[in-house]
Amino acid sequence: MRKMLFSWIVALSLVLFGGVSAFAGDVVKTLPGDITLAQAQKIVAAALKKAEEIKVPMNIAVVDAGGNLKAFVRQEDAFIGSIDISIKKAVTARYFNMTTRALGAVSQVGQPLYGIEASNNGLILFAGGVLLVDANNVIVGAIGVSGGSVDEDESVAKAGAAVIK
Template sequence: MGITLEKADQAVRAALEKARELNLKMNIAVVDAGANLTSFARMDGAWLGSIDIAIRKARTVRFFDMPTGNLGQASQPGGPLYNIEHSNGGLITFPGGLPIMGGNGEVIGAIGVSGSTVENDHAVAEAGVRALA
């Protein structure tokens, strides 16, 4: 089963709280098991260009069921997945996207965050995932 709207919104709220704690302006997207946008928030003043990045991070995670940072490591020049970011209409292969797991260990959705450094994006995404644990 995929993530419910209620759970997706819960993850977004937790991520928003973390972003506020860090004094950041973020875009936060959650997709369901089919990589469809389920919940989204754009904080006042967050970069417009990061809207698409947050959504693509979440979709990238769901397409490959791994954090975007892990995919990025495998897609470096000489790596086994070099240039994968050009597939599927464009992927994001740097940190800020994480899978959301269900009770049986299956991937039920994903969260993508964009608007700051990749370290901050990742920390805010982690807060969203932790809220559902």
């Protein structure tokens, strides 16, 4: 009985951890319509350039089409509290396929999405989260920036997003 149980554990471990492929054929590394690491790095570089131009230290987060963190950078002297904000801005934009500024406008008291910020483990509803849309008009991710005023954050995010087109 112990040998049989051990054999099952070993076999399951091999399947789960790559010793034996459970699937035939090629493994897809990037989903269609998803951002690549190279693209994310170019977006971050463009956003960093804009942040340096306006002389405001920023936290810059890029998420993929599924809202998962793909790239992140924190400039020296950028607020530590803005790390989480930048990531949540990117995630919020991607989850709702609109800028965080636009979502914020429809989530005010008396508006149809009032209270939405309490969903999804917390959302950010002020400017600085922008969708990443490729040349084929496909959403491939989002960028979130935090560290300055909301207008400064958004200008840095837009500078990064412009690279993907």
